[in-house]
Amino acid sequence: MTSLTDRYLAATLRTVPAPRREEIAAELRASIEDMIDGRTSGGQDTAVAEREVLTELGNPAQLAARYADRRLQLIGPTYYLAWERLLKLLLSFVPATVGILVGLLAATDGENVGGAVGEGIGTAFQVAVQIAFWATLVFAVLERTNAKLDLPEWSVDQLPEDQTGRQITLTDAAAAIGWLVLVIAYLPMQHVRSFVTTTADGDNLPILDPALRSSWLPFLIAVLIATVGLEIAKYRAGRWTWPLVAVNAALDLAFAVPVVWLLLTDRLLNPEFVARFEWLGRGDNLDTVTTVAVAGTILVVLWDVVDSVVKAYRNLH
Structure with missing residues (x-):
């Protein structure tokens, strides 16, 4: 954990011009240390003095704007x-x-x-x-x-944590978990509300083959839930490690292999869903869609695994 001063400097320097960051960092750090020394010389606790000095300096976004000579004003500066x-x-x-x-x-x-x-x-x-x-x-x-x-x-207390050296940010983790939760929720929901309807009576038309509900669908949902756990573990670690790489590769394969097999054997999509769209039945359109989906799945898995390996390797060098 870095000091409050380091976090304050990081938050301030984030939006100042890059050529001036070193100069401003040195100047601001020296000013903060002098102000803290002035308080501690009178017997004040260092931690308390540091909090009071940074509070007096105010919001780092406003301080950065002053250094950059940038007006924080739309109609007025208040809000x-x-x-x-x-x-x-x-x-x-x-x-x-x-x-x-x-x-x-x-x-x-x-x-x-x-x-x-x-x-x-x-x-x-x-x-x-x-x-x-x-x-x-x-x-x-x-x-x-x-x-x-x-x-x-x-x-x-509003200062962000120092992100130096962190590969997985809170924003990345939240976005990944949010997407996974949406997919997990939609897989069972599409049997009752897929947003696709039949042309005859407007009834709900599941996208996935209903036969999967008692076979592969629960397994795929379990893999996605485990992937949510992996995203949490990645965020807690802050970076890729070899155990996380291994788990990530295993979960990628556990999801991709069944999906590819189901696509190639025409068992993934609901036959009524395929019949709902005439263009899928024309010529080789369905085979083309299947090929693209399989290739896309394989490429995404390869990219994810290679990316995790490269990032874990960089952490060791």
Whole structure:
């Protein structure tokens, strides 16, 4: 665990111009140490003095803006940082999530897969624009009307942990676990709500072969749950280790081998789902889709295994 001063410096230097980082780091560290020494010389505890000095210096984002001569102001400076944090958070997942859902729904309702992809991308862009506009408008009104939000004051407890040398960040782990949870939830749910319906009466049409419910589907779900555990272990370790590489490779193969076998033997997809889309029955379209899916699965597994091996090897050198 690094000191609060190291974490404060890291948070400050993150957004200052790269050519000036060493200079600013040396200057700021010296100033902090002098301020701490001035307090400890009077008998104050070092840890307490450090917290008080950093608290007086204030939010590192504001200090970095002063060093970079960058104005933190949209309409006014009061809520700029709150607006920036909220906007980054919303834009990090909302447009992509909505775009993917819209694209999937469009793909299940028509035969033009390329058009569905375009519709998903277009929707994601529109959502991003709407989020940026309305969030900015709301904060602009708050600034102009001098509204009081009573936001909590910044404190040193909000400093991020030092990420130096960490390969797996909290954002990476959260994104991977979130995606796995969605897949785990959808696999059993698609039997009752797949978002695909029959053309005759509009009943739900499972995407996967219903026969898998009593055979391979529980196994695949168990592998995905184990993969969630692996993601947690990776985050706790902070980096790839050889035991984690071995477990990752085993789980990749445990999921990919059955999926590839089921694809090649036409046992993965529900026959009624295949019949629902006429273009799958034309010529060699189904064989082409199967080949692409198998090749994609193999490539993803190879990339994941090789990537983990390379990162674990770098940790030793």
